[in-house]
Amino acid sequence: RFLLLTRGCKAVPGLRKAAAEMASFRYASTENRNYYITTPIFYVNASPHLGHLYSVVIADCFHRQKQLQGFNSRFTTGTDEHGLKIQQAAEAAGRDPLTFCTSVSERFRNLFSSCNISNTDYIRTTEPRHHRAVRHFWSVLYGKGLIYKGRYEGWYSTQDESFLMPSQVTTAQDSEGKEIKISLESGHKVEWMKEENYMFRLSRFRLQLLDWLRENPRAIQPERFYHSVLQLLQEELPDLSVSRQKSRLQWGIPVPDDPEQTIYVWLDALVNYLTVVDYPHNHERWWNVAHHVIGKDILKFHAIYWPAFLLGAGLPLPQTIHVHSHWTVAGKKMSKSLGNVVDPRERSQAFTNDGLRYFLLRQGVPDADCDYRDDKVRKLLNSELADALGGLLNRCTAPALNPAQVYAPFCPDAFPGQRGGRAVDEDYRMLDSVKHLPAVVEQHFENMHVYKALEAIGACVRQTNGFVQRHAPWKLDRGDAGDQRWLSTVIHVSLECLRIYGTLLQPVVPEISNKLLSRLGVQAHERSWTNLTFLARFHGMDCPFEGRALGSDPGVLFSRLESQNANKEKNQKTGNGSKLE
Ligand SMILES: Nc1ncnc2c1ncn2[C@@H]1O[C@H](COP(=O)(O)OP(=O)(O)OP(=O)(O)O)[C@@H](O)[C@H]1O
Numbered sequence: 001r002f003l004l005l006t007r008g009c010k011a012v013p014g015l016r017k018a019a020a021e022m023a024s025f026r027y028a029s030t031e032n033r034n035y036y037i038t039t040p041i042f043y044v045n046a047s048p049h050l051g052h053l054y055s056v057v058i059a060d061c062f063h064r065q066k067q068l069q070g071f072n073s074r075f076t077t078g079t080d081e082h083g084l085k086i087q088q089a090a091e092a093a094g095r096d097p098l099t100f101c102t103s104v105s106e107r108f109r110n111l112f113s114s115c116n117i118s119n120t121d122y123i124r125t126t127e128p129r130h131h132r133a134v135r136h137f138w139s140v141l142y143g144k145g146l147i148y149k150g151r152y153e154g155w156y157s158t159q160d161e162s163f164l165m166p167s168q169v170t171t172a173q174d175s176e177g178k179e180i181k182i183s184l185e186s187g188h189k190v191e192w193m194k195e196e197n198y199m200f201r202l203s204r205f206r207l208q209l210l211d212w213l214r215e216n217p218r219a220i221q222p223e224r225f226y227h228s229v230l231q232l233l234q235e236e237l238p239d240l241s242v243s244r245q246k247s248r249l250q251w252g253i254p255v256p257d258d259p260e261q262t263i264y265v266w267l268d269a270l271v272n273y274l275t276v277v278d279y280p281h282n283h284e285r286w287w288n289v290a291h292h293v294i295g296k297d298i299l300k301f302h303a304i305y306w307p308a309f310l311l312g313a314g315l316p317l318p319q320t321i322h323v324h325s326h327w328t329v330a331g332k333k334m335s336k337s338l339g340n341v342v343d344p345r346e347r348s349q350a351f352t353n354d355g356l357r358y359f360l361l362r363q364g365v366p367d368a369d370c371d372y373r374d375d376k377v378r379k380l381l382n383s384e385l386a387d388a389l390g391g392l393l394n395r396c397t398a399p400a401l402n403p404a405q406v407y408a409p410f411c412p413d414a415f416p417g418q419r420g421g422r423a424v425d426e427d428y429r430m431l432d433s434v435k436h437l438p439a440v441v442e443q444h445f446e447n448m449h450v451y452k453a454l455e456a457i458g459a460c461v462r463q464t465n466g467f468v469q470r471h472a473p474w475k476l477d478r479g480d481a482g483d484q485r486w487l488s489t490v491i492h493v494s495l496e497c498l499r500i501y502g503t504l505l506q507p508v509v510p511e512i513s514n515k516l517l518s519r520l521g522v523q524a525h526e527r528s529w530t531n532l533t534f535l536a537r538f539h540g541m542d543c544p545f546e547g548r549a550l551g552s553d554p555g556v557l558f559s560r561l562e563s564q565n566a567n568k569e570k571n572q573k574t575g576n577g578s579k580l581e
Pocket of ligand 1: 040042043049050051054055155159274295296297298323326327328333334335336338387
């Protein structure tokens with residue numbers, strides 16, 4: 001907290017302005033260096049699949065990026081454990097709901113930790129701290145007259161825990177040919193529900209929500225989803241049922257002062273974002289810098305219900321809602337209910353944690369669904385991580401080319417600032433690309449386009465490989481002083497490029513980046529955003545890395561993945577089956 005009083009400054013010219021500048025500096029240098037990112041909390045009615053890991057990997061990548069840039073970042077994920085679906089799943093499994101939730105929640109937690117996810121908190125909605133936060137939040141809304149007892153009548157999807165308008169429902173046939181009603185959006189079965197329960201005055205917030213979005217055109221990203229929410233807000237919003245009768249739903253948080261009613265699972269779940277930052281005490285510092293990562297299936301809950309609840313409770317709205325699309329299998333959304341899921345643990349073992357992260361972030365485009373196939377993963381990782389990046393590192397550090405195993409010195413005469421040495425125009429263009437790469441990457445991250453950031457890094461890696469290939473340092477005559485200086489310069493420039501790529505790739509592939517930077521001899525404190533000065537010697541400055549011994553581990557950066565057929569042959573020989581398709 002910072003309070004600067006400027007009264008009484010009038011007498012001294014310029015003092016008021018200086019004080020105001022100081023205040024804004026303090027604000028920028030303290031408050032704005034916090035960053036809080038969340039994933040959806042996952043419903044524990046079944047084990048995690050690759051789609052769940054995807055949401056978490058995106059948030060993890062943003063969290064690591066902010067840390068790299070010197071932000072104080074918090075990152076939370078967890079499990080959503082109340083509701084009818086869980087009640088039914090626990091009954092089907094013959095277990096009490098809490099034991100059931102604990103075992104599934106542990107599966108999510110273990111998956112995230114085995115996949116090197118760096119969340120700073122893991123919340124379960126069955127925790128007492130969360131119950132306290134939800135009851136308080138409810139009481140604030142109730143106290144302001146925004147919750148009233150009413151009668152809800154309409155369509156409800158238990159699968160989506162969602163209320164639907166008649167226009168959002170259509171007729172279909174179930175597997176036995178019986179006519180049923182389903183949600184147009186999710187395809188899940190809906191039922192007609194008639195119940196006395198508590199209603200939230202959602203209808204009051206439509207115009208405020210529209211104002212919020214018009215004033216903050218980047219609040220929902222990508223733009224396509226921003227427009228779809230604006231579209232939803234063109235129609236009147238009906239009030240929202242925010243409780244269920246206890247006789248129907250026991251597994252949830254009871255409504256304060258009315259134990260016959262249970263709080264609606266979405267109101268309960270959304271408050272988790274506040275619970276983590278200690279709502280209702282001391283939450284402001286983090287809540288002012290909140291960013292959500294969500295799948296497009298839960299956009300309505302996060303971009304309409306949640307902001308309306310927050311407005312009602314007098315709390316600030318999230319800074320951004322980052323929306324991603326879905327992984328599909330043979331064109332169908334990967335989902336628990338369809339049973340077409342890909343096991344993330346098995347894939348992270350087959351492709352490594354970083355390999356799987358790289359694939360998800362490089363191929364996953366937020367605007368559009370993407371079909372998952374194992375052969376796509378192999379092809380991409382072999383070409384970009386094993387051959388392009390790993391090959392470049394091998395070339396520049398191989399003892400045959402770099403027998404002294406050092407960060408070779410740069411010779412300005414061979415690669416002068418002005419044309420004239422042994423470098424050609426294409427080499428200068430490469431330097432220019434790499435110099436601007438951090439800014440390009442930062443911009444793509446800001447827009448949630450991690451795949452574009454990776455495309456830009458990949459293009460630079462190709463340029464650097466082209467540079468090495470063009471000058472074929474292995475053909476140079478080590479006995480000739482001029483050739484030796486040029487050889488050393490080519491290696492120095494390539495190592496500098498690799499240092500920039502390794503530093504920028506840390507949020508995406510932390511283990512591979514660590515290996516790469518360690519091999520270059522770059523210390524842990526030399527890997528931040530402020531260490532991205534590229535090729536200092538070219539600009540007449542000292543390079544702290546020049547002449548330094550390379551790291552001793554010459555291991556392969558990323559091992560090529562064998563094709564499916566090669567795996568099959570190997571498994572037939574050893575008698576192991578393979579589940580990968
Ligand atoms: N196929 C997918 N691709 C990308 N993200 C997904 C996918 N499925 C789920 N997610 C992410 O996980 C969140 C929670 O998903 P949910 O628990 O509803 O999984 P689901 O498999 O879609 O379940 P169900 O089949 O019961 O609807 C989504 O909001 C999204 O962030």
